[in-house]
Amino acid sequence: MKKNLILILIGILFLSFNCKEKNVKNTTFQNGDIIFQTSESQQCEAVRIATNSKFSHCGIIFIEDGKTYVYEAVQPVKMTLLEDWISQGKDSKYVVQRLKNANEILTTEVLNKMRTYGNTMNNKNYDIYFEWSDEKIYCSELVWKIYKNGANIELCKTKKLKDFNLKNPLVQNIMKERYGNNIPYDEAVVAPSQLYESSMVEKIFDNY
Numbered sequence: 001m002k003k004n005l006i007l008i009l010i011g012i013l014f015l016s017f018n019c020k021e022k023n024v025k026n027t028t029f030q031n032g033d034i035i036f037q038t039s040e041s042q043q044c045e046a047v048r049i050a051t052n053s054k055f056s057h058c059g060i061i062f063i064e065d066g067k068t069y070v071y072e073a074v075q076p077v078k079m080t081l082l083e084d085w086i087s088q089g090k091d092s093k094y095v096v097q098r099l100k101n102a103n104e105i106l107t108t109e110v111l112n113k114m115r116t117y118g119n120t121m122n123n124k125n126y127d128i129y130f131e132w133s134d135e136k137i138y139c140s141e142l143v144w145k146i147y148k149n150g151a152n153i154e155l156c157k158t159k160k161l162k163d164f165n166l167k168n169p170l171v172q173n174i175m176k177e178r179y180g181n182n183i184p185y186d187e188a189v190v191a192p193s194q195l196y197e198s199s200m201v202e203k204i205f206d207n208y
Contacts, residue, residue, distance in 0.1 A: 029082070032106045032114065032151075033061040033204070034097045034143055035070055036196055037089030043128075046174040050164040053193030054208070059085065060143045061096070062115065071118055073142040075126040093208045097201040099153070106151065114150030118142075129178060130161070132188040144190045155198045158188040 029035075036055040038048065044056035059072035062079070070085040072078065086092050099105060106114075120134075127136035137145070147153045162185035166172065175183055195201070 029061050029063075029068055029096060029205075030098065030102065030106075031062055031111050032099060032102060032147075034195055034201065035059055035061055035082075035085070035094055036097070036192055037086070037094040039088070040090050042170070043174060046168075046171045047191065049168045050166060050171045051191040051193040052165055053191070053196065055095070055192040055196055057089070058139050058143055058192040058195060060114075060118070060146055062118075071142070071146075073121070073124075073126055073137045073139045076123045077121050077126070077137060077142065078123070094205075095196070095203060095208060096205040097196060097198075098204045099147075100200060100202050105153075110151050114146050117150040118146045121145075129184075130187065130189055131184075132158070140190050140192045140195055143195055153200070155200055156190065156194040158190050159194065161185050161187045161189050164189070164191070 036058045038044070038054055039057040047056040048054065057072070059070035059080070061082070062069050062071055064079075068082040069079040070082055072080055072085065074080075080088075086094055121137055121142055124134075125136045127138045127141070129136075130138055130141075132141070134145075144155055144158075147155050161183070166175065
């Protein structure tokens with residue numbers, strides 16, 4: 001009797017685990033979804049601290065030839081297979097947000113415009129100075145500008161560099177290395193946390 005009970009309990013646990021895994025695998029992402037993760041580097045840690053957020057990196061999802069990619073601003077700007085992108089984050093944890101009413105707003109025409117604009121950024125260098133120009137580009141800037149220039153949607157208002165938490169020693173050290181004594185406090189900036197907290201998006205996946 002005890003042996004049978006143990007086997008039943010093992011079976012229940014096995015089924016519960018499989019159901020959970022199935023739900024994760026069956027999560028369907030769409031073109032234009034925004035994906036967030038925590039990257040492991042000094043700069044990413046500084047971004048996380050300065051923005052008071054667990055997220056330090058983000059990208060935009062595009063599906064091509066049946067494969068799901070994350071278009072991201074790293075060095076250089078490029079398309080990365082979703083599974084590879086996930087594995088690069090801390091503990092493979094990530095969150096996906098979707099534009100509210102995306103099925104009505106992100107039509108084929110709009111998505112094509114977003115892709116076309118995004119292609120103008122392909123292979124550009126990563127912007128370590130977080131400047132608001134198209135010469136070089138950083139992760140959240142890429143996502144914001146694709147929505148703005150491709151869909152005419154501002155996911156959030158930009159902030160100025162001085163609006164963030166810059167008092168932490170790690171943040172100050174990074175800024176000193178990058179800017180010396182000429183820190184551009186009034187530079188327009190958009191952080192991953194701002195996109196994540198946008199009132200225009202809703203969460204569709206979270207495994208944190």
